[in-house]
Amino acid sequence: MKPLVVLVLGLWMPVVSFAQKTYTVGFETRSFADDARRNYENTGPRPLETVIWYPAAEGSVASVPSEPDSPVKGMFVIEPNAPRALLPAGSRRFPLILLSHGSSSLAYSLGWLGWFLASHGYIVAGVNHHGNTAAEPKMLPQGLMLEWERPRDLSVLIDKMLADPKFGPRIDRARIGAAGHSAGGATVIEIAGGTPDAAGFCSSHPGDANCNLPPIFQQWIADYNRIKDTDPVIQDSLRRQHLSRRDPRVKAVFAMAPAIGFAFSEENLRSIHVPVFIAAGAGDVVVDPKTNAERYARFIPGAQLKIFPGAANHFIFSTLCKPAGERALDSCHSDPGVDRGQIHLQTEDLALSFFQKNLKAN
Secondary structure, eight states: OOOOOEEEOSSOOOSSOOOSOOSOEEEEEEEEEEEEEEOTTSSSEEEEEEEEEEEOOTTOOOBOOOOOSSTTTTSBOOOOBEETOOOOSSSOOEEEEEEEOOTTBOGGGGHHHHHHHHHTTOEEEEEOOTTSBTTSSSOOHHHHHOTTHHHHHHHHHHHHHHHOTTTGGGEEEEEEEEEEETHHHHHHHHHTTOOOOOTTHHHHOTTSGGGSOOHHHHHHHHHHHHHTTTOHHHHHHHTTTTSOOOOTTEEEEEEESOOOGGGSOHHHHHTOOSOEEEEEETTOSSSOTTTTHHHHHHHSTTOEEEEEOTTOOGGGGSOOBOHHHHHHOGGGOOOTTOOHHHHHHHHHHHHHHHHHHHSOOO
């Protein structure tokens, strides 16, 4: 039987809107670590710095948090939250959603989605992927090249969240999902069962953006190649390269502009049996939908695909920007006719509907 692919082009027509917030959103951070893996400097365990959005108890008071001094202060929209609020009274358990950010980004970039899902009764945990995140002082070439460590981060994050004294007892262990953007989109597809192997693609697709990376990425690749044969942490990671990334606890994944679609074989993608929803922009020149989002949707059985039309680009799934960010940051730029806020609203509804359908309570 041919796999079902739902392709929506042009006018978006929601069946139902979930715009009404039902919970005040609580917010906390955790400095988790994976003792089974070393950090790339080989000075300690692999860090799993995590931000958490969650339903807060009735009466919790939310406000827009003050921003620390940084080069990007005042550039991004920040949702109001109630820091360290209690969870709602009672014994109700909430589904858990993991967030995986794009290459060189950070968990806060998906805070708009985390906040929205938390307001509708989900505990949402986003991890900063070590070596490949703007949350750390510098990017490391290992963070880009050892991409199979990313889905492992999500699996360990599940362990840590379930063991957390505040959140663990309130998580419904049978209702765990994941969402990601760009490299994070590929990460959540890996945790659903995908295993990439990029050999041979670029020789036959030399014009694809995946094969013409920006100079900074090319520099990271060169730096990695210089140290890969002697670095003990890299050597340890390489032994895990071909292991399955599948975590059976994850029951559904939502991938936004997922990258490296070319690296997954048709056979491998057809072996995925977890519900998958894929969203992308038709105007994405960073991660071409034809060799990424559309390829995933074509071969993953039952996958759904939403293509935002026109000039919607790769960064429509990043956080909303204030005017200062729009002036200063390329990732904040949208072409005329593209309303990132409206695309966020539509994506929120798609994600919530998808997770409500596929993470049903027993």
